Amino acid sequence: MHGTQANVQPRPEFGKLGMWWFLASEIMTFGGFLAVYILYRAASGGGWTETAEHVSIALGSINTFVLLTSSLTIVKSTEAVNQGEYDRAKNYLGWTILLGVVFLAIKGVEYTSEIRHGFTPITNIFWNFYFALTGLHALHILVGIIINLVLYIGAVKGTLWREDLGHRIEVAGLYWHFVDIVWIFLFPLLYLSY
């Protein structure tokens, strides 16, 4: 018998690759949702415009701003890890979490005012979609916040920076950016096309 023990690639690469595979299936899942919405909306021939006018473009725009900024902070955090500045990385991660919570809070305000005005998840097919799509997206944000929180706790304890764990903030960042991209499309689809 013979053999060596070399040749195992560094584990850090695993996480990134695994995350991309996961995102590929996520693209198809959100693709399914968006396809249904786009097709129905196209088939309606402008019939949904009147009811779709009741969304709040102002709050939607603010939320877009919030998410874009959170994408910046998490990528800054990744950059800081690469430069070995763990304190800065931790702070940027904290900002990302905070912005995620702000996003959900604004979304909550939006939902409440819409439901108060009589636009509930079962009002009509447009609002079916509005609540299903944004709700699902909000769920993804929530998951992202939880992941980032776990990492943040690790950063406070100092365990996050262990070499063998790889670059977890970068992997979490990939997910967070993906959720951001979903919103980039949801915003014109739900708020601007009327």
Place this chain on the structure above:
Amino acid sequence: MDHNGNTELRENSFWRKYLFSADHKTIGKQYLWLGLIMALVGGILAYFMRKQLAWPESETLTPNVYNAFVTMHGTIMVFFVAMPILLGCFGNFLIPLMIGADDMAFPRLNMLSFWTFFVGTLLLILSFFVPGGAAAAGWTGYAPLSAKPIYTGVNWGLNLWILSLALEFASVLMGGVNFMTTAITMRAEGMSWFRLPLMVWMQLSAAIIFMLSVGPTIAAAVLLLLDRLVGTGFFVPAQGGDPLLWQHLFWFFGHPEVYVVLLPGFGVLLEILPAGSRKPIFGYRIIIYSTLVAGVLSFIVWAHHMFVSGMNPNLSMPFSITTILISVPFAIVIFAMIATMWRGSIRLTTAMSFAIGTLMTFLMGGVTGIFNGSAAVDIFIHDTYFVVAHFHYTLFPATFFAAFAGIYFWFPKMFGRMLNETWGKVHFWLTFVGFNLVFLPMFRLGMAGHMRRLADPTQYNFLSTESIKSTQIFITWAAIGLLIGQAPFIVNFLRSIVAGEVAEENPWQANTLEWSTASPPPHGNFEVRPIVHHDPYNYSSPDADSDWLPQDQSLEEITT
């Protein structure tokens, strides 16, 4: 032992070792048990349906229960038998061994994947016992039938059905992420892409196809669940929804899913046939390229399930063409398999028998698929027993024949003991003959106009003739025979685990890496990480002393 500092590979307590294990071999075996037990459940459902069909006057099942049984039989056999055995068991057990790795890339994700699957299975079983019974809208769950509880009278049964499928999908996705990452990053030294055993290629193709196709169906299932639970109208015409879209999104995944099951089945054959014929595989690269082509095509054939659904007739022609086109790469793979056996010195083990049986029956399934695929013919035979016979001729070989072939082949590696060959042969002949006796007559029933999913066919005069009735009774007796024919396997399987003949390292004299380690392999798989020198099918090579040449054995080592 040397584990490259992998922290996962400590020796573990009983619980960690046998139940909540992160070892890919244990997880593979857990999937095997789960799949076999669910196969029994699915078989028993089939028995009750057959009894009802042969003797409708016995009123074995009410129409509602019959619908539930049809639905659950399909769901269980495809998602909870074929998937756990062919992907869950063979994929998890074999991929790390075949590429010479110590475990999966994410062992704990792997464990999570199994237990997610397990909970999904429990929910599905549970759904039989909730008020209203199990899901009864067909395994395809067509809307609007499935979109409101009042249409089938089933409320929580169908909700649980959706939830359990969602968990199953999530589990297979996790498994797929693991398969891909493992095969890309953890191959042993010298294991280039074109030295990979074809089983690994097939598992990877299946994982990719699954990951890229399941998304739209998950989306549709979530929307369907909202329709049922919240009262939205995504698939309810009265509320502005379009039920046709459900069919599209379901079959966008539903057709590729067939290949997700089929390709690992092919993988089993592609390992067993060269080893059983003592010949190199015929057209290794051609098989890989054909599979990739079939994989790409599988995404643009789905609407062949919908020729009579009222969809735009202009879509029928393109989808007919792609459907008939996709038979070409599969025909090439089949030819390669037959050519591999051609003039080989065949060792007719039980595994080899099942492998050849798979080929023969699958050929029938493939050929009848061409009938269904062309829109003009399909309009006549759609939703009849012709279709039932067709897909049983494709899925039964993959799910059972190929799975049995794999179990007889890799059992020694999994459990360290041999299955009894004599009883294996008995099992093979009972299964092979039984299967054909059950499903061959169904083609005739279909041509006679017998519709699917019909609890009492005798309510139609043209299905009440003596000839049809006697065929029904014949099929039912054959089905009972097929079920009883599994007894030798069950006894053999259980007995051999404790009292079978102890297996050596390489009982079949095969070349792939899993045969170069102990049976069963130790925790961490290899005492020394292997180095790969050859492609995996070097049988009867003139350069070697014996008629096989393991992948990790260099020729210089033999000659010096």
Place this chain on the structure above:
Amino acid sequence: MATEAHDHPNYFMVWVVLLLLLVVSLAAAYMPFSQTLTVILIFVIAAVKALLVASFFMHLKIEGKLILAIAIVPVILFVIMTISLLPDIVYNPVETATQKLEAPKSTVH
């Protein structure tokens, strides 16, 4: 891995461009353009924004071919799927009950 510390893009500038695009898409939505033009504009802008996030923040610009393929193939599949469903859901000549989706009525104002 993106270890080349000086090679990385200026993330801050990417963010500024993203915000500018957001403003432009809002402006496009409020301008008295024809509906078609508005729809085209806002979706082109969305696509550009997504591309910016993917190539700079997610580092697709510097990733290897494998990861690039993993990211792009599903997007292509999504487009193929949606386009091949158009003739059925949107332009189906077969008169079915569901052919024209009813305009939803808002119950409240």
